[in-house]
Amino acid sequence: MRKASPDMNVSSFSAALVKAADNPSGAVAHGSAAMRVYAALRAQIISLHLLPDTTLVRNDIARSFGVSQSPVREAIQKLEQEGLVISYPQSRTVVSKIDVAHARETQFLRVSVELEVAQTLAQAANPALLGPTSRLLRMQKLAGDDCDIGEFTTLDRLFHLSLFEAAGVRALWHVIADRSGHIDRLRRLNLPDPGKIAQVLRDHEAILSAIASGDRGEVEAAVRTHLSGTLAAVAKIRDQHPHYF
Incomplete structure (x- = not known):
């Protein structure tokens, strides 16, 4: 996966703030595996750590989060609904360009x-x-x-x-x-x-x-x-x- 430049990296304090900003109720932290995967992927897309046209490999994602394919599939479907990724049938899923x-x-x-x-x-x-x-x-x-x-x-x-x-x-x-x-x-x-x-x-x-x-x-x-x-x-x-x- 292509990465953004180093100046886009966030500190540990920022990471904690991200959780507070994106999930003030704590629902994601204690929610389903799909929501945890979704929240993490979305944060990487919004922060530009995952650039447009980056391919999301579902097996790699499942392995990195320690989950099965099902939560990954649900997370990607939710990202598709927001227009942040595009899935090509029987092919691949990529991060979308800015609309x-x-x-x-x-x-x-x-x-x-x-x-x-x-x-x-x-x-x-x-x-x-x-x-x-x-x-x-x-x-x-x-x-x-x-x-x-x-x-x-x-x-x-x-x-x-x-x-x-x-x-x-x-x-x-x-x-x-x-x-x-x-x-x-x-x-x-x-x-x-x-x-x-x-x-x-x-x-x-x-x-x-x-x-x-x-x-x-x-x-x-x-x-x-x-x-x-x-x-x-x-x-x-x-x-x-x-x-x-």
């Missing part, structure tokens, strides 16, 4: 929901609700200072998840996250660009400031600006990384 149209659809959904989340928190006018999000932002700044892309990305997901949690709609985060594979890969390609990490941090600060102000117009502007950044850079990302598309 920009799919990313745009997911973005449309996420903007709609996250705007409502932020507006709900602004209307609540309860600073205590934003405590966990503020702490995560401080951690994310440290990850940015260390140029730890893996940790920064995971803390980014936790930042947004914490807003959904504060608004009492955590389950909706997972509805969106389950179909975010393509846009998450776009973000991972975009993040190492000069100035991108600093811009994400500024955007996060602006979102928290807008929610705290209670100004609905300011909240909408901050959320829309932040969530539009990666798709606005699609042409540049495609030029820099054509083999991902």
